[in-house]
Amino acid sequence: MSILIDEKSRVLVQGLTGKEATFHAQKMLEYGTKLVAGVTPGKGGQEHLGLPVYNTVEEAVKSEEPDVSIIFVPPLAGAEAIMEAAAAGLKLVVCITEGIPVLDMLRAKSWLRKHGAGLIGPNTPGLISPGKSKVGIMPGQIHTPGPVGIISRSGTLTYEAVHQLTLHGLGQSTAVGIGGDPIVGLKFVELLELFRSDAQTEAVVLIGEIGGNAEEQAADYLKACGYPKPVLAYIAGITAPPGKRLGHAGAIIEGRQGSAQQKIDRLAEAGVIIIENPARIGEATRKVLSGNH
Amino acid sequence: MLIYEFQAKEFLKPLGVTIPEGQLVTTPAEALQAARVLATPVILKAQVLAGGRGKAGGILKARTPEEAEKLAAKLLGSRLITAQTGGQGLPVFRLLVEKAVDLKREFYVALSLDRRNETLAVLVSRQGGTEIEELSVSCPELMKKIDFNPDEGLKLFQARQLAYFLQLEESQIKNFVALLQKISRFFIDHDLKLLEINPLALTEDGQLMAIDARMEFDDCSLPRHPEMSSLWDESQENDLEKEARKHGLNYIKMDGHIGCLVNGAGLAMATMDIIKHFGGRPANFLDIGGGVTEEAVSRAFEILLSDNQVMSALINVFGGIVRCDLVARGVVKAAHKILLKKPVVVRLEGTNIVEGRKILEGSGLPFTFAPDFEQAARLAVGFSEKAK
Numbered sequence: 001m002s003i004l005i006d007e008k009s010r011v012l013v014q015g016l017t018g019k020e021a022t023f024h025a026q027k028m029l030e031y032g033t034k035l036v037a038g039v040t041p042g043k044g045g046q047e048h049l050g051l052p053v054y055n056t057v058e059e060a061v062k063s064e065e066p067d068v069s070i071i072f073v074p075p076l077a078g079a080e081a082i083m084e085a086a087a088a089g090l091k092l093v094v095c096i097t098e099g100i101p102v103l104d105m106l107r108a109k110s111w112l113r114k115h116g117a118g119l120i121g122p123n124t125p126g127l128i129s130p131g132k133s134k135v136g137i138m139p140g141q142i143h144t145p146g147p148v149g150i151i152s153r154s155g156t157l158t159y160e161a162v163h164q165l166t167l168h169g170l171g172q173s174t175a176v177g178i179g180g181d182p183i184v185g186l187k188f189v190e191l192l193e194l195f196r197s198d199a200q201t202e203a204v205v206l207i208g209e210i211g212g213n214a215e216e217q218a219a220d221y222l223k224a225c226g227y228p229k230p231v232l233a234y235i236a237g238i239t240a241p242p243g244k245r246l247g248h249a250g251a252i253i254e255g256r257q258g259s260a261q262q263k264i265d266r267l268a269e270a271g272v273i274i275i276e277n278p279a280r281i282g283e284a285t286r287k288v289l290s291g292n293h
Numbered sequence: 294m295l296i297y298e299f300q301a302k303e304f305l306k307p308l309g310v311t312i313p314e315g316q317l318v319t320t321p322a323e324a325l326q327a328a329r330v331l332a333t334p335v336i337l338k339a340q341v342l343a344g345g346r347g348k349a350g351g352i353l354k355a356r357t358p359e360e361a362e363k364l365a366a367k368l369l370g371s372r373l374i375t376a377q378t379g380g381q382g383l384p385v386f387r388l389l390v391e392k393a394v395d396l397k398r399e400f401y402v403a404l405s406l407d408r409r410n411e412t413l414a415v416l417v418s419r420q421g422g423t424e425i426e427e428l429s430v431s432c433p434e435l436m437k438k439i440d441f442n443p444d445e446g447l448k449l450f451q452a453r454q455l456a457y458f459l460q461l462e463e464s465q466i467k468n469f470v471a472l473l474q475k476i477s478r479f480f481i482d483h484d485l486k487l488l489e490i491n492p493l494a495l496t497e498d499g500q501l502m503a504i505d506a507r508m509e510f511d512d513c514s515l516p517r518h519p520e521m522s523s524l525w526d527e528s529q530e531n532d533l534e535k536e537a538r539k540h541g542l543n544y545i546k547m548d549g550h551i552g553c554l555v556n557g558a559g560l561a562m563a564t565m566d567i568i569k570h571f572g573g574r575p576a577n578f579l580d581i582g583g584g585v586t587e588e589a590v591s592r593a594f595e596i597l598l599s600d601n602q603v604m605s606a607l608i609n610v611f612g613g614i615v616r617c618d619l620v621a622r623g624v625v626k627a628a629h630k631i632l633l634k635k636p637v638v639v640r641l642e643g644t645n646i647v648e649g650r651k652i653l654e655g656s657g658l659p660f661t662f663a664p665d666f667e668q669a670a671r672l673a674v675g676f677s678e679k680a681k
Contacts, residue, residue: 023614076517098583101484101514102406103443109411110442139613139643154559155583156611160666163611163642180558182408209559213409236562239569240578241379241547277570278563279667 002129002174003149003194003201004092004120005068009133012066012090013038014057014073014081017048021072024096024137025049031134036064057088068092070126070135078122079104086117093185094135095121105183112185119185124177125155136177138162146171148285149195151188152207153178153214157236157278161207164282170289173201178214188218196227203230203289205281206272208263210237215263219270230288233267234275235260294510295342296524299389301506305490308475311502315391324365327390328358334393335361339368341383342529344507345375347423351385354393361390380548383529394502399492400459401425401436402473404480406487412440413480415447415473417455421492447477461495468501483521484514533596540592542581549574550677552597552606554590556581556615564609567666573674576603585615590623591630598631605676606637607669617641617649625656633658636676640669 005011011028015021016038026049029035037052037060044055054060057069069085071078071093078100085093086108093112100108100122112119120127126136131145142163148170152158158177165172173195178187188206195201208215215235222231237260268274275284302312316327317340328335339351346352351373355361365388374382401421407414418436420428429436437458441447452473456466472493480488487509494504515521530538537544543558547565551573555561558580565575577600581593590610597606610620620641628637640663641649653660661676663669 075513099513101517102486102511103413103481103484103514106411106413106443110444137613142613142642152559154557156555156557157559157563159611159613159642160560160563164666182406183411207559209562234563236559236566239547239565239575240562241545277667278567279665279670 001198001200002132003191003198004127004174004176005129005133005135007032007132008034009068009135010034010036010064010066011133011135012036012057012060012064012069013051014069014071014085016040016051016053016072017043017046018072022049024072025051027137027140028134031140033133033135036066057084057090061088061090066090068094068135071095071097073097075099075101079108082108082119082122083111086111086115089115091117093117093119094124094126095119096124096126096137097121098123100181102183105181109183109185118190120176121179121185123181123184124179125158127174127176128172129174130172138175138177142166143175144171145173147173147200147202147289149173149191149198149201149204150175150207151178151191151204152176153180153209154207154236155180157207160278161205161234161281164279165205165285168282168286170282170286173198182212187214189221192218192221192227192231196229201229203232203285205285206231206233206267208233208235210240210260211258213258216266219266219272222270222272227271230273231271232273232275232281232285232288233264234278234281235263235267236278294512294515294521294525296508296510297340297342297387297526298338298506299340299387300524301508302503304479304508305476305503305506308479310472310476311500312506313391313394313502313504315389318365318388318390319369319386321362321366321369324388324390325358325362328355328361331390331392333357333361336391336393337361337364337368338389338391339373339385340387340389341373341378341385342526343375343378343383345377346373349373349375351375381531386528394494394504395497396492396494396504397497398495399504400494401491402493403487403489403491404477404485405489407440410440412442415439415441415451415455415477417459419459421494425491441477443481446481447473449474465495465499465501472501483518484511485509486511533600537579537593537596540589542579542589542593542596544596545578546600547575547577548602549576550602550604550681551673552576552579552600552603554579554581554593554597554606554608554610556583556585556610556612560609560611564607564670567670568607568674571670571674573670573677576600585610585612585620587619587623587626590620591627594624594627595631598633598635603635604680605635605673607673608637608639609666609669610641610643612643615643616645617643618645618652621649621652624660625652625658628656628658628660635659635680636661638663638669638673638676640666
């Protein structure tokens with residue numbers, strides 16, 4: 001079944017006429033994604049890649065009824081693009097943009113909450129339900145449909161994991177990049193919850209890294225709910241040098257958390273299968289799934 | 294982006310925050326002069342972009358101008374290693390010489406991003422000073438945290454709650470509230486991630502004074518704060534990191550022998566991890582980023598191999614859009630330029646793998662093409678062991 005996006009999903013591209021958006025929209029169309037329109041202020045009424053362009057998200061939503069929007073706009077316009085999508089009633093917003101200021105993201109998140117919209121990203125390659133829809137910039141050709149759900153904070157490391165899984169005969173139901181920024185939208189917990197009730201997904205692979213506490217939140221969730229499917233995790237950054245830091249507030253507010261080892265320990269406690277060698281993500285997952293049959 | 298204590302104080306002054314009388318100096322002679330003008334005792338404070346200076350001997354008291362000169366000579370030109378700098382420490386080129394002030398009470402005040410709760414926060418402590426982190430664990434009742442958001446700012450009633458929590462006298466409450474209002478407004482307007490005053494002291498004559506100040510700005514916001522660009526100080530970066538940053542590469546030197554060149558931070562960390570897994574030690578973290586060009590790959594490779602500790606290197610590039618022949622060309626170009634003799638393992642995924650491999654193997658240079666991630670790591674570690 002996959003989560004969040006499937007072959008029926010109607011996709012709007014914010015910033016469509018820009019260089020990056022044009023390149024990736026072309027790739028999405030080639031993959032079979034149902035792009036329905038684009039938005040670029042000032043270019044409303046034009047056609048681009050065979051798609052109608054609108055001046056505002058509001059107009060595009062009224063005319064084309066998209067389900068999800070993907071955002072390719074410059075960083076200082078990123079938060080507003082997210083807010084505009086949320087205000088126009090879109091329930092899923094995917095923001096590829098890297099470099100959005102932190103305070104802007106705090107502002108955008110309160111808009112998302114107010115309008116009940118979900119965000120993937122920012123600073124993400126997007127998400128893909130192989131064989132159905134690609135809403136992002138990942139290489140479609142390494143993916144194949146199958147039973148493994150992926151939730152990752154990374155970009156190319158996600159591709160590495162997907163590549164290995166595909167080589168091991170394990171396709172993917174949906175692979176979601178949650179983004180690398182300190183403030184992002186949907187994280188491990190929300191997506192694990194969606195994978196839980198997805199019939200196509202038989203196992204979930206988490207790809208985490210140092211910093212923040214998304215993995216710790218996932219561990220608490222998994223412990224509390226008795227998750228019905230096997231969950232594996234690779235956490236990057238065991239060798240990462242402790243960051244040069246300034247000031248005490250961060251350490252006081254967040255406690256001495258955020259190291260790879262701490263995340264690994266918390267997840268292991270919650271029953272997650274920890275993958276130590278990042279070249280064996282595919283192999284480890286196959287072992288777990290063949291053990292179940 | 295971090296700025297120095299003296300720069301942070303320069304921002305606080307126009308907000309009406311009282312700071313100690315002081316003078317920035319770069320030579321022992323200047324320190325002597327400053328000590329005379331300010332009248333001893335004075336405090337000499339090493340200006341480095343890291344905390345923990347006090348415990349590391351970077352903050353010293355001088356009772357006479359001559360002592361100030363002597364201590365300045367010791368500090369200036371040295372490298373200060375604190376709990377927050379990493380093992381290499383940071384170079385000291387400037388000292389802030391300040392008139393010593395008698396402090397009646399010392400508080401801690403900080404504004405920060407609370408990443409976990411996705412909000413901004415003000416954190417205060419009835420007791421400030423160098424032991425603040427330990428204190429937050431041993432005596433949490435001394436601390437109070439209030440959340441606020443960038444749209445609404447810090448409310449007056451919230452500032453008052455903090456003022457009364459600090460058990461200030463009624464005559465100081467208004468001053469503290471005004472101070473908090475000003476610095477929280479500044480924090481929001483200038484896209485800070487951290488603003489810390491430790492200690493914020495109550496002087497003997499009843500003034501609230503910022504004895505030390507730290508500020509960190511959000512790098513992503515710098516394009517909308519052009520006035521900030523002149524504040525960045527390159528002297529606190531090592532040469533390779535500086536060169537890398539100029540080309541949009543993210544490079545951090547470590548102390549191992551296997552150089553790494555990877556696209557993507559997560560994959561770069563995973564590459565370092567797998568090297569360790571097979572018994573090697575990475576010489577660096579290097580993320581060449583998303584928009585890989587032949588030129589960027591070439592520069593990255595040069596930077597990587599200019600570290601003399603590197604015995605072998607591992608290039609791990611997984612591109613969807615990236616063409617392997619482009620990466621191969623960039624690497625070969627750099628390798629010819631630096632007259633590469635050390636073994637380099639290359640693992641590529643993406644379009645045009647066959648062409649990429651042909652270019653590398655036909656170059657006559659010590660490239661080894663690895664079929665997968667694990668083989669790449671094993672080979673790189675193997676080469677590094679042999680070289681030792």
